[in-house]
Each structure stands twice: as C-alpha cells, then as structure tokens.
Amino acid sequence: MSAKYNYLFKFVVVGDTGVGKSCILLQYTDHRFQPVHELTIGVEFGARTIKINSETIKLQIWDTAGQESFRSITRSYYRGAAGTLLVYDITRKETFDHLKAWLEEAREHSENLEIMLIGNKKDLKHRREVSYEQGEKFARENNLQFLETSAKENENIEEAFLQISKKIYEKIQNRSNEKDITGVSKRTQTPTRKIDDESYQETSGGGCC
Structure with missing residues (x-):
C-alpha cells in the first residue's frame, strides 16, 4: 500500500544531455551521487514525499533525455x-544558450507551469563558463525561480524542489478549486482523485545525463 499523502505534484526535469539531470534526481530521491552513468533513454522516474504546512506532498519526478532523438517522448x-x-551546466555555455528553446517548448506544451532554473555543477566553479549573474538575469527576464546547485555535493538540491513545491502549494491555497491547477492531485479517503487524467507507474532507473 502506498504511503498516505494530501497532494501529488508532477515534475519534469529537462535540459541538454550531460547537465546532471539524472544526478539531481538520484541525489534527491536516493541521497547518493553516481557520477558515471549511461545516458537516459527516454525518461526515468523517481518519487519522494515532503511536508508543507503540515500537509504531506508526494512529488512524482520525471527525468527526461536531452538528446534530440528523444524530444518527441520528452514533450509528451x-x-x-x-x-x-x-x-x-555552468561549465558548458552551450547548455545555457539552449535554455530559450527548452523554455519555449515547456511553455508551449503546458500552460501555467511553475519553472525553476537550475545552474548545476556548482562544485566545478573553477571551470565556470556561465556566471551566476547570467543565470539570474535569464531567470528574472523569464519570470523563473533560480538556484545554482551541485548534485555531487548535494548543495541546494533539497532547496530547489522545496521552493518550487511551495510555489505550487501557494497556488492551491489561493484558488477555490484545485482542479484548475495542472499536474496536481488531491488525495481523499477513496483512491486518489486525479486532477489531470495522466496515469503513472512508479519505476526507477540510473543515468546521470
């Protein structure tokens, strides 16, 4: 039997290949860092529960492949x-340059998303190609939350998921009908009532792309 929770939030992690998406997911859900992995093929899944204002929130997190050949799967x-x-990846400027395309795609396929911009691999700041100020400016201009993280050192990983979850939770509290909020399910005494009609299956996998 699954653990009890009040709400379920669905998240998608996107970005170029090799920026550390799978490492972020693994660090957040399994509390470990595995630097060498095969590239993610399609999507991988992780889940974790957190507390916000004494309510239990289950996070359903989908880690997507960054390769162009899998983009049609990612979009779904x-x-x-x-x-x-x-x-x-703060050490690879091309991954920063591609953010605009990723952002346009995300907003095209799902309206009213809460989006957190993550500059990963902060532990490699001696190889930095993208300044903190550049990331902050992009986030400000596009109305995004922003943090720099290190999946290796588990820096700001918890905070990233907590901040974006709090923003979604605030939306729920400010609206009379949580059905208006995409990607959120509210659990009742009966089996979970899905607010969107997306079904899911809990699986897990490796990958640090």
Missing part, C-alpha cells in the same frame, strides 16, 4: 505537469 511528459526544473 509535459502534459499534466505542475512544475519543471530547467537545468544547464
């Missing part, structure tokens, strides 16, 4: 998402 996972983590 935006459907029904409440939030997106948009990830780039």
Whole structure:
C-alpha cells in the first residue's frame, strides 16, 4: 500500500544531455551521487514525499533525455505537469544558450507551469563558463525561480524542489478549486482523485545525463 499523502505534484526535469539531470534526481530521491552513468533513454522516474504546512506532498519526478532523438517522448511528459526544473551546466555555455528553446517548448506544451532554473555543477566553479549573474538575469527576464546547485555535493538540491513545491502549494491555497491547477492531485479517503487524467507507474532507473 502506498504511503498516505494530501497532494501529488508532477515534475519534469529537462535540459541538454550531460547537465546532471539524472544526478539531481538520484541525489534527491536516493541521497547518493553516481557520477558515471549511461545516458537516459527516454525518461526515468523517481518519487519522494515532503511536508508543507503540515500537509504531506508526494512529488512524482520525471527525468527526461536531452538528446534530440528523444524530444518527441520528452514533450509528451509535459502534459499534466505542475512544475519543471530547467537545468544547464555552468561549465558548458552551450547548455545555457539552449535554455530559450527548452523554455519555449515547456511553455508551449503546458500552460501555467511553475519553472525553476537550475545552474548545476556548482562544485566545478573553477571551470565556470556561465556566471551566476547570467543565470539570474535569464531567470528574472523569464519570470523563473533560480538556484545554482551541485548534485555531487548535494548543495541546494533539497532547496530547489522545496521552493518550487511551495510555489505550487501557494497556488492551491489561493484558488477555490484545485482542479484548475495542472499536474496536481488531491488525495481523499477513496483512491486518489486525479486532477489531470495522466496515469503513472512508479519505476526507477540510473543515468546521470
């Protein structure tokens, strides 16, 4: 039997190949760092529960492949998402340059997403190609939340998911009908009532792309 929770939030993690999306997911859900992995093929899944204002929130997190050949699969996972983590690698400027395309795609396929911009691999700041100020400016201009993280050192990983979850939770409290909020399910005494019609299956996998 699954653990009890009040709400379920669906997240999608997107960005170029090799920016550390799978490492972020693994660190957040399994509390471990595995630096060498095969590239994610299609999507991988993780889940975790958190507390916000004494309510239990289950996070359903989909880690997507960054390769162009899997983009059609990735796009389908935006459907029904409440939030997106948009990830780039601070040591590879091309991954930052591609953010605009990723952001346009996310907003095209799912309206009213809460989006958190993540500058990953903060532990490699000696190889930095994208300044903190550049990331902050992009986030401000596009109305995104922003953090720099290190999946290796578990820096700001918890905070990233907590911040974006709080924003979604605030939306729920400010609306009379949570059905208006995409990607959120409210659990009742009967089996979970899905607010979107997306079904899911809990699986897990490796990958640090």
